[in-house]
Amino acid sequence: MNQSLHLWLIPLLPFAGFLLNGILGSRMPKWLVSAIGLLAPFLSFALVLNAYALTSISAASCAGCGPVAAVVLPYIETCPLPWFAIGSLHVDFSFVLDQLSLVMLLVVTGVGFLIHIYSVGYMAHEEGYARYFSFLNLFLFFMTTLVLAGNVLVMFVGWEGVGLASYLLIGFWFQKQSAAAAGKKAFIVNRIGDFGFLIGIFLLLASFGTLTFSEISAKLATNPATNPALTGGVLTVICLCLLLGATGKSAQLPLYVWLPDAMEGPTPVSALIHAATMVTAGVYMIARTHFLFDRAPIALTTVAIVGAATALFAATIGLAQNDIKRVLAYSTISQLGYMFLACGVAAYSAAIFHLVTHAFFKALLFLAAGSVIHAMGGEQDMRKMGGLRKKLPVTFWTMTVAVFTIAGFPPLAAFFSKDAILYAAFVRGTGGKILWFVGLLTAMLTALYMFRLWYMTFFGELRTADTHPHESPWSMRAPLVILALLSICGGWIGIESLSSYLAPSVGLHPAVSSTLHLELILTVVAVLVALEGWLIADKYYRRKTERPAQLAAAMPAGYNLLANKYYVDEMYDAVLVKPLFAVSRYVLGWIVDTGILGGIAWLLAGIASLTGMILQRWQSGNLRSYAAWLAAAATAVLLFVLLAQGAIPMAEPLTRSLHFTGAGH
């Protein structure tokens, strides 16, 4: 029971790696940078594994465990020094390890470590090698802080921190104009979401007086609808604010626009931050605060609608993209929509399940895409690829696993998680049927665009003449293989056992598994739909490769709409960015800054210099004139004092002045 898990080391080890590589990295040999950069996440992963082992001992009935003390979840570790205390508000640096954060930590540190290994090969020839690894470690520091946070404020620190790390890594090639702009875009769009999150935090504080998750949950549980402040409107507003934060971080409608641009960063970064871990923080946050959402049905419905809409919306865009990483980016947005959909039907464990499997197969997809890009010498346009199956066998086979997984074929991981989500949506009333249908449609589109990517990249003939693709080094292939295995087996745990494991953290899975027939039918339908998507892709991108172009030519409006991503960027630019710029430049810049503020400054300066021009006449440089002014002033002061003393009648000037002089006695 008293066994310490040293949770604080899990974030701090990557932080140490960040400091070492960030400060000394440029003076250290490359192998040392790699060693530090890899050791930090590895040790964190080992600590998480250790925590998992210790806690699962206590869960299982283990008589012969002997000296190993069991650890009971949730396990709380609080920094002895409080962060701050204002009045009745106490905020500590507290870390909480429960089933939810443990699962999340396993994913973050585990996948994170694999991607670190991959990065050694991928970034080997880069200029800012040490900078890259220090930022990657910094990301892990903030991400683990976010996951372990015991109160909303610590979570917010991690939340902002991962945003910072994301910004730094998107703009890793900051000499490139587009990369720098993409970094800024990600940061600014996330600010909008963070604004919502902050308002949510303030409202939580105002209505509960505490920011600790467990205390808020306890207060909600002990006040069964008696306290009006804890039910209805306030909770809905809080949840909607939190949802706004989540849509920013997790790239949901309407704040998803930063994620496709974030592909300007190095591919392992896209895999780690913009696919597997950081963008799932919104899902994690909703699951973490599920006790709020459970009591705010309107907000919960909004979550489901946002998720379903995003899933479908992003999947349709993904159909018409030609940049291999952009396809994956829209796929990520779409899959995150699935997770939101699951949260919205209160199937939090299904959301976490899909989060985990998604982390495996999407990281794999990105890393395999990175391997393809690496082999093509930096080329990302799928129209210039093709026929890479023979040249890159390991990449091809791992990518194949990932494609079949994301399409949802049994017995691969996403089959189970996607199925759990669709089932949970289906059994959720009439509205749930619509959500289920949207999810199903998305599943077909997902299969379609993923097989399109697969065919365009690996089949047919190489469409670029002067490239000689070569397989990547082992440091890149090994993570691919491991992730492929995880993508195959990751779903075998099953939703039942996972949801019963997660139940103490996120509540019971609402879906009852008594209607086995229904579940079976739904599963078969989902698989058939995925198969349909594959067949369409097979027809259009393998057998009749001229058809997509004809189709696009036949429906230019529809194709352009998709290829230009529904013109959302252009719309935001016209509706928000341009007016803001105009207001900044003309109203704030010209009128307020130059006109009012500048005018005041000029006025003050004018007064000062005018006064100076007048006063400088005194500065004649003539000593005697100075002395005369001095004497005159002294006389004036003397007269004034005498006047004030009432001594002006001058009846007895001597005695008066004596009084005056003697006043000091």
Add this chain to the structure above:
Amino acid sequence: MSFLQHGVPLSWYLLLSAVLFSLGVVGFLIKRNIITVFMSIELMLNAVNLSFVAFAYQWHAVKGQIFVFFVMMVAAAEAAVGLAIIIAVFRVRATLAVDRIDLMKL
């Protein structure tokens, strides 16, 4: 005569002090030679010294006399510094007329 019995009255000392001070001021203002200006300053200082001593005597307070020592000391220091400056200025400018020493003018 009363002052033979009671000593010189205070007002006489003060009048003398005022006259000396005014002479100093006038000398300061109208003289061009910097040495004369300097001597005028000393005259003003000593006029003030005189009134200090007179008051101290009148009120039987030793503070005024102590102040006189301070003033003398400052005057001595000032004389030393001032004369050094005057010599330095004369070496450079070859003049002692204060009106001509106006390089700091705008």
